[in-house]
Amino acid sequence: MNAKRVSLADIARRAGVQRPAASNWKRRHHDFPDPLEGTSGELFDAAEVAAWLDCRRIPVNALRPGERPGTTFGDRFRGAAGTAVAEQEARKPPVTERADAAARIWKVFDGVRGFADLGDFTESVLALVCCRAVDPRGFEWFRDAVRSVPPSGAGDLFLSAWAGVSRRTAMRLDDPPVLRDVGGGKALAAVAEILYDMEPPAEDDRGNPWWGPSEMAGVYEAVLGRIAVLEGHRGGEFHTPRSVVRTMVEMVDPAVGERVHDPCCGTGGMLAGVIRHARGNAPPTAPPPDVSGASLTERGRRLAAMNLLVHGVRADVRSDALAEVGARPEGRRFDAIVTNPPFTLTLAPADLGGLHWRYGEPPARNVSFAWLQSVLAMLSDRGRAALVTANGATFSRHRSEHMIRAAMIEDGVVDCVVALPPRLFASTGIPVSLWILRKDGAGNGRILLIDAGELGDKRSRAVRTLTDDDVGKISGTYRAWREGRFRDEPGFARGVGLDELRARGHSLSPPTYMTSTAVEADMNAAKGDVERLRADLARLHVRLADLDEAVDRLLGGGR
Known part of the structure; x- marks a missing residue:
């Protein structure tokens, strides 16, 4: 990515905050830099972002070693753009946007509809996404190993990788359903390649994945949303649109x-x-x-x-x-x-x-x-x-x-x-x-x-x-x-x-009360109009009486 252009994910990473925090900065602060033209609202000018972050001090309890009180997010943002970070970025695999990844996964899904249980396949895909996020090294082992085994063995191979997720999380996780035929194995391998192209979870100094949300969360929810549409009422029982979730x-x-x-x-x-x-x-x-x-x-x-x-x-x-x-x-x-x-x-x-x-x-x-x-x-x-x-x-x-x-x-x-x-x-x-x-x-x-x-x-x-x-x-x-x-x-x-x-x-029922208010207001306005019309009518009656008298005088004078 051009160093002068940054996404919200870049801003969050360089400023050392969670991705939702960067999204909240953009949504809640009207002076946040506008997206660059021609980028579909996804990219921002790095210099403008740094200048905006200069006005935001890092809380004392969030300072990193070596950062003094008074350090701003702008200072941290600029520091993260240094040579070491640039070299680290260069070593990362190409980044695939979450929406694009979900769409590519769905193309793989279309290829197995004729022979696979759709529920089992989607669950195994979501488990693969989870493995990528929680145990990236175990995922990469699977991605490399699946290339050297017959496609029918991909399912059992993934279950071996999945055991690592349970160990890493210290949770009892049920084995996901996997496809053990040739077509299913090829599909699992294809999805693994798509996920491998995405940005891996950040790691700490010891090479352990940072325990927090990753880009995989967006992929997971995008795939869930597509499943809900596909499964209709069954899917609706477990999926709430994201905009409704945010509102609540x-x-x-x-x-x-x-x-x-x-x-x-x-x-x-x-x-x-x-x-x-x-x-x-x-x-x-x-x-x-x-x-x-x-x-x-x-x-x-x-x-x-x-x-x-x-x-x-x-x-x-x-x-x-x-x-x-x-x-x-x-x-x-x-x-x-x-x-x-x-x-x-x-x-x-x-x-x-x-x-x-x-x-x-x-x-x-x-x-x-x-x-x-x-x-x-x-x-x-x-x-x-x-x-x-x-x-x-x-x-x-x-x-x-x-x-x-x-x-x-x-x-x-x-x-x-x-x-x-x-x-x-x-x-x-x-x-x-x-x-x-x-x-x-x-x-x-x-x-x-x-x-x-x-x-x-x-x-x-x-x-x-x-x-x-x-x-x-x-x-x-x-x-x-x-x-x-x-x-x-x-x-x-x-x-x-x-x-x-x-x-x-x-x-x-809110509409009932909104309508009643509008009707009441209209009735009050109409009542005022009626009173004005009555006054006008009274004046016209007086004027009409005057005219009748004038006409009578004229007619009488003409006899």
Whole structure:
């Protein structure tokens, strides 16, 4: 890469921060240098970046040996561009962008569709990505060794490399399913070559990989996203679009040191978002956040554990998500919960009876009200949560659903509801809402309702996505609400009091309240127009009487 041009990954590496921190600099600071023209917004002028970093001092607890207090990130950035680093960069293999790598992997995937189990193949590919991130030396051993064995032996060879991942992480990791035929072996070898072309994880002075997120995390999530589209509803049960994850995580704002849980974590995308967010707002030396989760299936648990490993975190992930629904929480409580449970799931009545329901027993046909109560029960005294439900949960008149929603509102645990745009999920067109819950009931008798239904850009004919500006608008509005700076924004956001909520049957559907405000404003304006028209009409009647009298005089004078 031209030394005068740097990517966000280059900026993060040279400044000695995590990649999310560099992304946050760009997103949150309007004076951050603009991308160079003709680079699709991906490259920046190194001199401009260095000058901008000169204004940012490195925290004392993040200084490296030899750096004095007062050293800026600009000083570190320039130092990292020296001769030694340049030589090290020259020895690295060519860098493949994550989107390009995912696309190339998918071409390999297309080649095995006719003869391989797609689920097994995608899981083995994701395990290969995890191996590249966590144990690069073991990966390189596999990549070299697979060239000298028959293709049918590639699967068993990779399992030998995978054992090294378990040893390195000190975790019990199940063996991934592997393909043992010729076509499958050739596909594994091809994917290994693609991943080898990417930038390897950074190493410390002893040659050990730095335990943190790498470019592999982006590849892993890109492949997961493609799987979700391919598998439809099955994929949707474990994949939440990244823009929705960002919105939820930024609203809950988990910090390093807090305990964060996803009781229905799918493949770990929500928890990966928590890790990116927490690291982006913490010093580089800060420990990773304490995250945990439970998936509905064994496959989901395996994929989630690997997802979190490529993000640099060893996490406790189980496969008993349904066991947490309605159970009395024992032991740990959580500072933050973020989750997108499958709202189409139906529980048998026997699964609900006799469990702990603070606000009322939920109907078996709508598990959303079971998840809402279970999440609240798992929070610490000042905990908060973000949860996705179908829009119907915000206004349903079903007796038990209405009763539970009303009780939650009256208890003050619902802080905000956001109506999201349609078609954000590739697996379903059902419109959804975000619920922000707070255990301390600190809403002061009001609930923030946000109608974000008009936000989002079309990513394809069938799918929309929230832009960075959309995410910032939603999370910024909620942040202003929490900080006491919020002012109603007609048509987008309102703070609604209990009296109005009661009058509307405890509905939490944001569009209803935005429409009512607009109609009320139109009626007030129309009322003023009517009064003015009445006054004008009265004046015209007086004028008409004067004219009639004048006409009578003229006619009388003419007789």
